[in-house]
Amino acid sequence: MNINLAIAERARAGQLLTAAELDELWASDVLSLGMLAEEVRRTRFGSDVTYTRVVETGNPSGAVGTGVELRIGALPASLDEAAGVVVAARRLAGTQLLTGFSLADIIDRHWADLNEVLRRLQRAGLNAIAEAPVDRIADIAALKAAHDAGVPVRCLSLQRPVDGTRTGYVMTVRSLVQALPSLQTVAPLPREQSVAVPTTGYDDVKSVALARLGLPMVKNIQVDWTQYGPKLAQVALTFGANDLDRVSTIDDESLGRRRTAIEDVRRNIAAAGFIPVESIPS
Amino acid sequence: MIDLEAIETRILHGGRLDAGEALELYRIAPTYWLGRMADAVRARKHPDGLVTYIIDRNVNYTNVCVARCNFCAFYREVGHRDGYVLGFEEIFRKIEETRALGGVQLLLQGGHNPDLPLQWYEDLFRAIKQKFPDFKLHALSPPEVIHISRTSTLSPPEVIRRLVDAGLDSIPGGGAEILVDRVRKLLNCCNKATADEWLGVMRHAHQAGLRTTATMMYGTVETDEERLEHMLRLRALQDETGGFTAFITWSFQPDHTELGAAHGISEASGIEYLRTLAIARLVLDNFDNLQASWVTQGGKLGQLSLAFGANDMGSVMIEENVVRAAGASYCMDEVEIVRNVEDAGFVAKRRNMHYDVLGDPFFREHDVARMLELSTAREAGDTSVPAELMHYPARSAAGKKQRARPPASPMA
Numbered sequence: 001m002n003i004n005l006a007i008a009e010r011a012r013a014g015q016l017l018t019a020a021e022l023d024e025l026w027a028s029d030v031l032s033l034g035m036l037a038e039e040v041r042r043t044r045f046g047s048d049v050t051y052t053r054v055v056e057t058g059n060p061s062g063a064v065g066t067g068v069e070l071r072i073g074a075l076p077a078s079l080d081e082a083a084g085v086v087v088a089a090r091r092l093a094g095t096q097l098l099t100g101f102s103l104a105d106i107i108d109r110h111w112a113d114l115n116e117v118l119r120r121l122q123r124a125g126l127n128a129i130a131e132a133p134v135d136r137i138a139d140i141a142a143l144k145a146a147h148d149a150g151v152p153v154r155c156l157s158l159q160r161p162v163d164g165t166r167t168g169y170v171m172t173v174r175s176l177v178q179a180l181p182s183l184q185t186v187a188p189l190p191r192e193q194s195v196a197v198p199t200t201g202y203d204d205v206k207s208v209a210l211a212r213l214g215l216p217m218v219k220n221i222q223v224d225w226t227q228y229g230p231k232l233a234q235v236a237l238t239f240g241a242n243d244l245d246r247v248s249t250i251d252d253e254s255l256g257r258r259r260t261a262i263e264d265v266r267r268n269i270a271a272a273g274f275i276p277v278e279s280i281p282s
Numbered sequence: 283m284i285d286l287e288a289i290e291t292r293i294l295h296g297g298r299l300d301a302g303e304a305l306e307l308y309r310i311a312p313t314y315w316l317g318r319m320a321d322a323v324r325a326r327k328h329p330d331g332l333v334t335y336i337i338d339r340n341v342n343y344t345n346v347c348v349a350r351c352n353f354c355a356f357y358r359e360v361g362h363r364d365g366y367v368l369g370f371e372e373i374f375r376k377i378e379e380t381r382a383l384g385g386v387q388l389l390l391q392g393g394h395n396p397d398l399p400l401q402w403y404e405d406l407f408r409a410i411k412q413k414f415p416d417f418k419l420h421a422l423s424p425p426e427v428i429h430i431s432r433t434s435t436l437s438p439p440e441v442i443r444r445l446v447d448a449g450l451d452s453i454p455g456g457g458a459e460i461l462v463d464r465v466r467k468l469l470n471c472c473n474k475a476t477a478d479e480w481l482g483v484m485r486h487a488h489q490a491g492l493r494t495t496a497t498m499m500y501g502t503v504e505t506d507e508e509r510l511e512h513m514l515r516l517r518a519l520q521d522e523t524g525g526f527t528a529f530i531t532w533s534f535q536p537d538h539t540e541l542g543a544a545h546g547i548s549e550a551s552g553i554e555y556l557r558t559l560a561i562a563r564l565v566l567d568n569f570d571n572l573q574a575s576w577v578t579q580g581g582k583l584g585q586l587s588l589a590f591g592a593n594d595m596g597s598v599m600i601e602e603n604v605v606r607a608a609g610a611s612y613c614m615d616e617v618e619i620v621r622n623v624e625d626a627g628f629v630a631k632r633r634n635m636h637y638d639v640l641g642d643p644f645f646r647e648h649d650v651a652r653m654l655e656l657s658t659a660r661e662a663g664d665t666s667v668p669a670e671l672m673h674y675p676a677r678s679a680a681g682k683k684q685r686a687r688p689p690a691s692p693m694a
Contacts, residue, residue, distance in 0.1 A: 030589050030626075031321065035314045195654055197618075200625045201582030202589075231552030232582045238313060238553065264548060271551045273313075 003032040011040055014216040016174070022167040022214050030202055037209035037240030045219060049237055049269045050279040051244040053262070057089050057100075068249050069281040071130055072100030079111040083124040090125030097281035099128045099154055103146060104136035114142060118149035126151050133159035133191065138172050140179045147180060155222060155245070157187040161199050166207045170214035177217055185220040185243060186211055189228060189236075204232060205239040212240025225265060234268040243279070244269075286315060293319050296326070299565055304510050308561045313553060320560035320591030327570055328593045333628040334571075334637060335595040335619050337644060338387040338420065339380040342603045342659050343368045343406075347393025349425065349474040353459070353502055355538035355607035357393050361680030366660055367395065369668025370409055377414055380600060383653075384616070384644030386634055387418035389597065391456055394429040394474060397681030400444060402674045403430065407449035419449055420635050423456035424483035425475040433677065439486045446490060452635045453487045455495035455530065461515050462508045469502060469541070481519055488525025493636055496526045496569075500558060501534040501550035502541060509558065513565045520568045527637055528571035528594060531558055532578040537609025552583050556590045563591030571637055576619075578605055580612045585622040594637075595619045595630075601657040615653035616645050 007021045017025070025033060057072045070093040076082045082101075089098055101121075106129070111117050118129075129146050132153045146153050156173050166188065177183045188211040189204055199207075212221050220243040223236045233244060248261040269276035284306045289299070299307070307316065346365040347357035358365040377388060388410075407419055422430070422445065431438045442450070458480055459471055466472035475483070487494050496516045500509050520526050533550040536542025550558075555575075563572055574592040576584025577599060584595065598616050614622070620643045623630035632640040644650065667684065676682045 030586075031314055031317050038314070196652060197621070198581070200622050201585040202626050204582060205586065229580065231555070231580060235552045235556070235583070235586065267548065268551050272553050 003028045003036060008036050011036060011213045011216075012043065014040075014044060016216065017214055019167050019171055022170055022210060023165050025213060026165040026167065026206060026210055030206060033206055033209045033213075034239040037212040038238050040216075041212055041221075041240045041242055044216065045242055047274050048277045049242050049244065049272075049274040050220070050277050051225065051247045051265050051269070052279045052281060053249045054246045055249050056246075057085070057092075067096075067278060067280045069097045069099060072098070072126075075101050075105040075109070079109075079117060079120060083120055086121055086124035086126045093125075097127050098125060099130045099281075100126055101129055102136075102157075102159075103129050103132040103142060103153055104159070107137055107139075107142060115145050115149060118146055118151050122150040129153045131155045131157040131187070133157045134169065134172050134176065135159050135162070138176065140176055143176060143180050143183070147182065152182060155185045155187050156183055158190045160192050161190045161194070161203075166210050167214070169207075170210055173211070173218075174215055177215065181217065184218055185222050186215060186218050187222040187224065187245065189223060191224075191227070193227075201232065201235075204228070205236055208236045208241045209239040230264060230268050234272050237269065237272045237274055242274075284310070286311065290315075290319060293564060294322060296567070298567055301510060301514055304513070304561060304565045305507060307564070308506055308510065308557065313557055313560075316557055316560035316564070317590045320563035321589055323563050323567070324572070324591050324593050331628050332631050332639070333588060333593055333595060333623045333626075334631050334633040334639065335598065335616075335623070336387070336633050336635065337380070337383055337385040337598045337600075337616060338389050338418075339376055339385055339600040340389045340391075340597065340602050341368070341373065341376055342392050343373065343390060344392040344395045344398065345603070345659070346395040346397070348396055349394045349429075349471060351459075351469055351471040351474070352540040352544070353469055353471075353499070353534055353536075353542075354604070355535075355609075356604040360396060360678045363665065366665070367398065367668060367671055368659060369666075370406060370670055372660075372668070373406065373410070374413060376601070377410065377417060381414070381417070383598070383600065383650055384632070384648065385598070385600065386416075386640065387420050387451070389454055390419060390421035391423055391426065391454060394426065396433060396678045397671075397674075397676035397685075399674055399677075400430050400434040400436070400441065402671075404444060404448040405670075407445065411449035418451045418635060420452045420454055421445075421450055423454050424480045425457035425471075427453070427483050428475050428479055438483050439490070442483075442486055442490055442492070446492065450492070452492050452527075453484070453494040455484075455497040455526070458497045458512070459499045460502070460504045460508055461498075461512045462504065465502070465504045465508055477515065481515060484519060484525065485523060488519075488523035493525055493527045495528045495530060496520075497529070498531040498558075498562070499534055500531065501554070502547065503545075510561075510565065513562055517566055517568060520566070524568075526569060527635065528573055529562055529566050529569045530573040530575060530596065531555075531562055532575040532605075535578060535605050535608035535610050539608055542608075552579065555579055555583060556586065559587055559592060560590045576614050577602060577612055578610050581614050581618060581622060584612075584614065585626055588623070588626045588628060594633075595623060598653075599656055600653070601659065603659050606656070606658070611656070613654060613656045616643060616650065617652060620645075 461477040574587030
């Protein structure tokens with residue numbers, strides 16, 4: 001293994017690596033970094049890979065069945081409209097988990113006092129804020145406000161691609177999780193991609209590995225199955241990821257049972273040497 | 283149980299894997315172990331840290347095909363309204379566009395069209411060489427050579443000789459699929475070329491002084507043993523002739539194919555691709571170059587291939603029709619290929635088909651527009667028939683009927 005053995009030992013022991021150590025890991029060769037991340041993940045969190053089936057509002061072909069999360073994407077222009085969208089979505093969701101929005105988008109609207117806004121959304125039927133991209137909002141007070149309002153943030157994400165090492169991102173996430181330990185899901189791959197200059201495969205898998213090694217207190221390192229696709233998402237599982245988000249609920253069997261979304265994700269997880277476990281949102 | 287440490291020592295010292303060892307490694311060796319070994323072999327063969335690519339255009343001169351392979355979504359039957367044959371002028375225009383991007387050759391392949399006689403190919407090649415003397419023709423995979431051999435009643439070596447006289451420079455390794463006839467029968471591609479026929483054409487080509495590539499399409503109905511048998515047959519021919527420049531493998535693309543629909547076959551996974559690439563690097567110890575198939579796996583897996591034994595990013599392609607028809611539509615222009623190569627820590631160099639380095643990236647010395655989508659053979663709905671096609675005899679009833687008609691007036 002072409003990697004600093006002392007750092008690897010500290011990572012295996014679940015110790016908090018310094019920024020300099022994370023920088024050194026980032027500069028390691030991609031296979032050595034991946035091997036270490038996979039080893040740490042298996043040792044600390046086992047071989048399960050969870051996946052969540054999500055119906056996004058505005059997708060008429062999605063079916064809101066048992067065990068499915070209904071997620072509202074775009075944030076409306078006004079708080080009244082946002083609350084109305086939540087109420088409508090709650091009718092559709094029934095008793096299923098209803099999540100929605102980015103905490104950064106909500107803050108950027110400056111509708112009213114954040115605590116009041118979050119409580120209003122909660123009263124309208126929202127169970128959780130879907131994500132907080134920490135490159136836009138790294139304010140622990142806002143994350144705690146969501147938690148206290150009964151709409152906790154489900155995932156610490158990343159909005160835009162980052163040039164170079166991801167150490168800064170990992171250290172920011174770490175400080176947030178240390179302050180609010182209920183944050184247990186981190187999605188280290190950016191939500192936005194440039195068509196002309198997308199992140200590379202090396203970027204993506206190294207980002208996943210660094211998140212796994214730099215965040216020993218976080219259980220779930222998540223990859224978006226729909227955005228990143230089966231190939232990259234599957235490979236990311238061997239670089240420390242253990243949770244797949246946004247698996248489609250559309251089980252079109254017209255091309256055969258083996259090619260339905262649910263079978264596709266389970267097959268890919270098993271083929272990577274892991275155990276597929278459907279995450280039942282609650 | 284296989285002794286990985288002993289195998290590792292042997293691989294690192296340039297030793298050869300036998301069939302049993304290769305199969306066991308493919309099945310049970312950890313993916314990272316395969317990657318590390320494949321990367322070590324790549325580094326031994328290419329210690330300069332170069333990763334090459336070629337600027338060429340992948341042109342499919344016709345989609346009319348009588349082979350009817352059940353894994354193919356590209357072909358159209360004889361007489362189908364969407365069937366096409368490119369005209370010489372269309373191909374010249376594609377070459378001019380390719381040269382403007384720094385391109386040095388055409389990868390020219392197409393369906394087994396019964397209405398294109400040997401003379402059509404010879405005339406096309408000669409016309410290209412006359413207009414573009416230094417432009418290379420990497421053309422006609424072994425099944426196409428066999429098809430022309432059958433329609434012309436000439437032997438494959440004679441067909442190759444005639445095509446070389448007309449301007450053929452090298453032969454692409456398409457149509458290999460899996461070089462095991464049990465599999466080829468199930469894929470309905472045994473008639474276009476048996477495994478022995480495919481290898482025979484390559485043997486003749488190598489003996490005629492041509493260099494060729496070799497390919498493998500996996501993920502249909504074959505077993506692991508048959509994938510390895512494919513690689514071992516290529517290795518044996520390479521021992522004999524040394525004529526292969528590179529090996530390229532990709533997974534079956536199931537969308538819109540008869541095989542995908544009838545059997546519900548999903549595309550093989552990303553990890554399976556990386557493992558297959560890595561074991562190929564270990565088994566094919568007499569091949570210098572392994573390409574990353576970004577066109578089927580995407581740019582991200584294409585780049586990761588460089589850590590699993592690949593030393594070449596293949597072609598800029600400019601145009602692609604075959605895997606697009608089966609659902610894959612990735613694009614990497616030269617800028618993107620070079621960025622991925624350098625991001626992975628390698629030095630990017632342009633090459634020709636013989637893997638001679640031609641120079642640094644073309645776009646760094648020339649003003650080249652970004653290309654974010656690959657072109658297609660023709661615009662959708664273009665059903666025009668090239669005028670020169672009327673000068674060649676057709677064999678099919680549909681072809682004879684078409685060529686009996688006077689060419690349509692542009693004003694009609």
